[in-house]
Amino acid sequence: EAQVTQNPRYLITVTGKKLTVTCSQNMNHEYMSWYRQDPGLGLRQIYYSMNVEVTDKGDVPEGYKVSRKEKRNFPLILESPSPNQTSLYFCASAPDLAAKNIQYFGAGTRLSVL
């Protein structure tokens, strides 16, 4: 089954404790992206990747890191989480940049930073 898998689905952590949210897709997609969704603000892009070893900042990259060492994986790293990073996070993938409009989303990771 074609899918985008995020882990964990729920995470409660404390300020400053490094964490990684994993994202994996099995569709051989070139384009992958991370979003956060907050009430009243909609989905905002954090980082995106057009292919292996090619990543770029989205609209709200501060406090986040990403890597794309393999095509299928695109982990999101919070080196020192803060309470304002409490949010619902979605990973998404698309066949390539030209087809980025047709994005397949993971089920989401609900993060709470205390």
Added chain:
Amino acid sequence: RKEVEQDPGPFNVPEGATVAFNCTYSNSASQSFFWYRQDCRKEPKLLMSVYSSGNEDGRFTAQLNRASQYISLLIRDSKLSDSATYLCVVSEGFQKLVFGTGTRLLVSP
């Protein structure tokens, strides 16, 4: 002004009703337009693309008005299963997708 604006709703309609949502966008250079559907606490899923000539998919019709910079989504014969949040999405340039905050629809028996 927000790049993409939607009425948050909720729109409360009975089963069988016709309901329409609008979405306005601020960048006149926007190239592509879409509607995504998001169920409560779930991931967004592409519902349909919006073409300049308008397009229809079953009970759903999407229209684009470039002159007034808005897109619309019409749902006919509403079903209970149509209850969700509908996200307007605009493609600005080659790399950027901008998501609206969504319009919530509640269809009641």
